[in-house]
Amino acid sequence: AQTVTQSQPEMSVQEAETVTLSCTYDTSESDYYLFWYKQPPSRQMILVIRQEAYKQQNATENRFSVNFQKAAKSFSLKISDSQLGDAAMYFCAYRSPGSSNTGKLIFGQGTTLQVKP
Amino acid sequence: EAQVTQNPRYLITVTGKKLTVTCSQNMNHEYMSWYRQDPGLGLRQIYYSMNVEVTDKGDVPEGYKVSRKEKRNFPLILESPSPNQTSLYFCASSPTDRGLPGELFFGEGSRLTVL
Numbered sequence: 509a510q511t512v513t514q515s516q517p518e519m520s521v522q523e524a525e526t527v528t529l530s531c532t533y534d535t536s537e538s539d540y541y542l543f544w545y546k547q548p549p550s551r552q553m554i555l556v557i558r559q560e561a562y563k564q565q566n567a568t569e570n571r572f573s574v575n576f577q578k579a580a581k582s583f584s585l586k587i588s589d590s591q592l593g594d595a596a597m598y599f600c601a602y603r604s605p606g607s608s609n610t611g612k613l614i615f616g617q618g619t620t621l622q623v624k625p
Numbered sequence: 626e627a628q629v630t631q632n633p634r635y636l637i638t639v640t641g642k643k644l645t646v647t648c649s650q651n652m653n654h655e656y657m658s659w660y661r662q663d664p665g666l667g668l669r670q671i672y673y674s675m676n677v678e679v680t681d682k683g684d685v686p687e688g689y690k691v692s693r694k695e696k697r698n699f700p701l702i703l704e705s706p707s708p709n710q711t712s713l714y715f716c717a718s719s720p721t722d723r724g725l726p727g728e729l730f731f732g733e734g735s736r737l738t739v740l
Contacts, residue, residue, distance in 0.1 A: 512667070553715060553731035599667060611656050611719060611726030612683060615667030 510535045512602050514616035521590045522624050528575075529585045529619050531600030541603040542576065542583045543613065548596040556598070559583065587621075595623045627652045629732035631716050637738045638706055646701045646735050648716030655719075656726040657699040661685065662713040662734075671714075674699055675721070706739040713737075 511534045521527035533542070544556040559567045559576050566574050571591075575584045587594055600616040629650045638644055650657065658673040660683075670683030674693040688710055690702040699718075703710060714735045719726040 551713065551734040551736075553717075553734075555728065558728075601668075611658060611673055611729070612670045613660075613668070613729065615669070617665050617667050 510537075510540075510602050510604065510614050512600055512614050512616040514600055514619050516619045517617070518620045518622070520622040520624060521587070523590055523592060525590055526586060526588045527590055527621065529587075529598050529600075529621065531583045531585070531616055533581050533583065533600075533602050533614075535581070535602065535604075537604055539605055541605065542574075543601040543603070544572070544574070544583075544585045545599045545601060545615075546594075546596045547599065547618075548593075553599075557585070590623050592623050592625060595621055597621070627730070629716055629718050629730050631714070631732035631735045633735060634733065635736045637740065639740050640707055641705050644703050644706060644737075646703075646714055646716075646737070648699045648701065648732060649697050650699075650716075650718040650730070651697065652718060652720070652730065653696065654730070655696070655721045657693065657716065657718045658683070658729070659689070659691065659699070659701050660715045660717065662715065668715065671701070675726075703737075706737075708739050711737060711739045 513532050540561045542559045546554045546556045557569045571588045573586045597618045597620045599618050601613040632647045655676045659671040660668040662668045669685050672691040674680045716732040717729040719729050
């Protein structure tokens with residue numbers, strides 16, 4: 509069974525600085541999707557970025573980018589020029605494309621990011 | 626506005642008192658799902674539905690029921706709630722492409738406390 513691990517329960521960053529959140533996963537599949545979700549205090553789950561495993565190029569979305577290392581099964585999220593509004597819990601998630609039609613996302617434990625002014 | 630709406634957002638109840646958390650989406654999505662979020666465990670899938678009258682268990686279905694009588698609605702039913710069902714619940718929906726779900730759209734969450 510696939511698993512997702514976020515080993516950093518909490519992180520902090522100074523406003524305008526860069527921070528990297530770690531995520532590792534375990535799978536025997538060669539094709540899959542990876543996601544980072546943001547959960548601010550409002551609790552809404554917001555998709556930040558997604559990566560298809562067959563794409564070698566790392567996904568980028570404005571100040572958010574990933575470092576996808578397929579062989580190492582690592583999927584870290586880099587937030588550049590951190591802003592106060594980036595403070596939230598961040599979840600890494602895995603999805604198998606054939607997910608047996610369950611559509612299931614497998615989530616990591618989450619990392620709480622604090623942004624200091 | 627495209628959205629997934631859950632109600633209630635907050636609920637405190639007592640052991641054994643049946644409750645229903647409603648979920649409605651206005652995007653005509655075929656796929657809907659329920660997750661629960663617990664500290665240190667992330668989110669785990671409870672039930673999912675590929676379309677009307679088609680539902681199946683996720684990873685943690687014990688103590689829950691669902692129904693999908695209409696495409697837009699997917700209520701989560703706790704017939705006899707217990708304290709271990711105290712959690713934050715999320716409903717999510719997705720369009721399907723060739724029968725497979727795509728990107729999930731989440732509701733705002735329902736905080737349930739069972740005393």
